[in-house]
Amino acid sequence: MKRISFSTPNELSNFVEDSGHTLILFGRGWESTFIEVQNSLSMIKNEDIFPVNFCFASVIEYPTFFDEYKIKITPTMVIYKSGKEIWRSLGYQKYDFIKSSLERIVVNNEKLIG
Structure with missing residues (x-):
């Protein structure tokens, strides 16, 4: 999975709002469960059958993501469509x-949400 880095949490928010379907994997890069989910997402991305942007958001670099994106545990996957959460x-x-x-x-x- 390609890691898309954001200099600020605001850049992540802008990216989500400007994209179609976006799946964000929130987590701590060193966790074994995160690595397994990331590997699954990489395989799905490589199949190139879904028009989805995949990206990773580090809760270690930006602990404010816990509150901003309502992250209770990691890893957490969230799909947005044009800025609106549609799956978690x-x-x-x-x-x-x-x-x-x-x-x-x-x-x-x-x-699935709403």
């Missing part, structure tokens, strides 16, 4: 769950 998953998730969730949200346009 807390903790470790396997490849199949992530891929099927993306298919339901991005391809089938299911509304």
Whole structure:
């Protein structure tokens, strides 16, 4: 998964608002569960079947993300569409769950939050 770095939390917010579907993986880069989720996301990204921007946001570099994005545990994945949260998953998730969730949200346009 390509790591997109942000100089400020505001840059992350702007990126999310200006993009279509964006999946953000919030976490601590050294956690084994984070690494496993990141590997699953990399495989899905390499399949290139979903029009989704994938990025990583470090809660170590920016502890304010905990409050700003309501992060309770890490890793946490959040999908935004044009700046609005449409899906959230807390903790470790396997490849199949992530891929099927993306298919339901991005391809089938299911509304899972709200």
